[in-house]
Amino acid sequence: MSSPAQRRHRTLWEEGRRPGREVASLAVALLLSATVLDLALSEGLGLFFDLTFVTLCVGAALAVRPPDFFAVGVLPPLAMALVVLLLGISDRDSIARADDGLAQALLSGLSRHGIALALGYAACLGLLALRRSFAERHPRG
Template sequence: MSSAAHERPRTLWEEGHRPGREVVALVVALLLTATVLDLVLSEGLGLFFDLAFVTVCVGAALAVRPSDFFPIGVLPPLAMALVVVLLGFSDRASIARNDDGIVQAVVAGLSRHGIALALGYAACLGLLALRRSFVERHPR
């Protein structure tokens, strides 16, 4: 019998095979797209962005290859901060009051989306931990 006949199917935990750089670039592109769509559909950054953020964090944790877990593990807070800082400079009223300073607007934007940040980050880290545990127990 060949070894291919005994090979088990890949599980969800083993499917990720994208390089970290590609996943980071995709996450940034998707979050910026979600930001623009949310601002077109509403007056400020809202629930649509929050849901997209959590979904993108989960997707990134499942898409990355095991050797590149670290960049994805630190990505969610950096990605959220990037979006909020960019909006702080370009459209301050979408994340805070229009007369707030840049630092105050960034802090307000991060705090308004803190639940999405916590959920996305927890889901990302949890999935990465599950995947690492699975890969260590079931080496190919």
């Protein structure tokens, strides 16, 4: 039987136990769903998309298991670029002017949502760094 000292409750930093591929796939699927919902409710990507993006970045950083931190660490800019690229191909005027080329639409879309990208990416990397620091100071026994 384990002693009370050995049965301490896991903290928020220890909770993430999902594989990186699973977390990344779910985050991208939810981001694409949010994109469709935002476009159904408005003419272009807006605040709903930005808030969802930042929330998903935080959630992914907390859900992933420590060996898979890299997969989630590179996820935010790639997920944002994927959404903007798909919209640049299928619905260009939702992220840029309708007469812009694909490359210009990609840059316009990324720049219009640059604050959300920066906040989501910073939150994701910051949380991963905190979790790594905590894991190094409190190794699992």
